[in-house]
Amino acid sequence: MPVPAPPLDLSADLVTLTRALCDMPSPSSHEKPLADAIEAVLTPLPHLEVLRDGDAIVARTRLGRPARVVVAGHIDTVPVADNLPTRLVGEGLHAEIWGRGTVDMKGGVAVQLALAARLTEPARDVTWVFYDHEEVAAELNGLGRVAREHPEWLEGDFAVLCEPTSAGIEGGCNGTLRVEVRVPGVAAHSARSWTGTNAIHGAGEVLRRLEAYEPAAVEVDGLVYREGLNAVGIRGGIATNVIPDECVVTVNYRFAPSRSLAEAEEHVREVFAGYEVVVTDAAAGARPGLDDPTAADFVEAVLAQTGGAPAPKYGWTDVARFASLGMPAVNFGPGDPVLAHKDDERCPAWQLQACHDALGAWLS
Structure with a gap:
């Protein structure tokens, strides 16, 4: 039986709340204690209607x-690698929280929870989504499940996905295609x-084509997306005294959101x-959608506080699911995405505060 998670304190500072979330391990398929804790702390809030599907929690005004805005984040992580419980290095806004999930993406979830409790009268209606199974096969994804079974829960005019972006705005995302x-x-x-x-010797030609391949940089709605075509696995042979009769090279293509899956x-x-090329996994990308009036308003408001300029999201994220629902969406959250899934994963306190303040000001 899963061990019940300790109660969450939404009045705590963001560093404390992030550490509390991270110190409840929730690798994919083990999200229930954390989902229970989130449901328990949001349900008493009179300004929110709380809904649940499996280990996905939806709370909405x-x-x-x-207008309605959807703010979403996943509560699962990749497996723990001897990097929990969390530890705090430094002090104040210069501190860094080290540990699994600090970047991907419980720092963002902490921002969501703090704002969900504080914003009792937002200027826009808000749907807060906390979902499971993001780090595993696409068919298990909790956001996808909610979209299939309860699409009305996700209705909105604009979505913010609190994926790590170092507190900057990253529009859209590349698509991904995996083939053998x-x-x-x-x-x-x-x-x-x-x-x-x-x-296996014959696979040399496949590898030479990959080595000679020059990936494109494609401008889409003002943002430049870098593509990539890479071998990510190879297998062949059944015994050390048998000439292999098949070799399979697994290739991953990351493509700009201007391309369809078919293209x-x-x-x-x-x-x-x-x-012979066999497709084993595919997910379309999402265009930035920054020309949408709500998106443009969000970008202007956030960048007035954080500075910088919107950038492309090179990896695939669930903004693509919102795009498939006809809803423009951006990635915006604390933590350096380069540190996601790494053993030395860590998130700066100042980015937690910056995301909280900018998103809160815009919603208010």
Whole structure:
């Protein structure tokens, strides 16, 4: 039986709240204690209606405002790597919280929870979403499940996903396509190798094409997205005395959101013309959508406090799910995305505060 999580204190400072969230381990498929704790702390708040599907919690205001914003974050993490409980290095806003989930993305969840409790009369109605299973296979994703089974819970005019962006705004996201490029051979005893055809040797041409490939940088709605085509795995052979009759190279294509899934697949098949190409996973990207009036208002308000300029999101995120619902969405949260999933994951306190203050001011 899962051990009940200790109660959360939404009146605590952001550093304390982030550490409390992180110190409740919630690797994918083990989110229930944390989901229970979030539900328990939000349900008594009179200004919120709290809904639940599995380990996804939705809390929303119903004030009749002319616009509704969805603010979402996932509560699962990748497995712990001897980096919990959290530890605090430094003091004040210069402090850093070290530990699993501080960046991806319980720092963002802490910002959500603090604002959900504080903003009793926001200028826009707000739907706060805390969902499960983001770090695993797409078909398990809690946000996707809610979109399929309760689409009305996610209705809104604009969405903010609190993925780590170092407290900057990152618009849209690249799409991702994973394929297996299969190289055939003929099995034989390795003592009589000339009677067979070595599939692993034949994979050299696949690797040469990847080595020679020049990825594009594509401008989409004013942001430049960097693409990438890379081998991420290779397998072949069944025994050390058998010439392998098949070698499979797994390739990941990260493509600009101006391409459709069909166009991305067509491009990969062109690169590997002459080989069998099998698609094993695919997710469309999301255009920035920063020309939407609500998005433009958000960008202006946030950047007035944080400075800088919007940037592209190179990795795939759940903004693509909001885009598929016809809703413009941006990534905005504390933590350096380069540190996500790393053993030395850590989040600066000043970024927690900056995201809290900027998002809170805009919603107010």
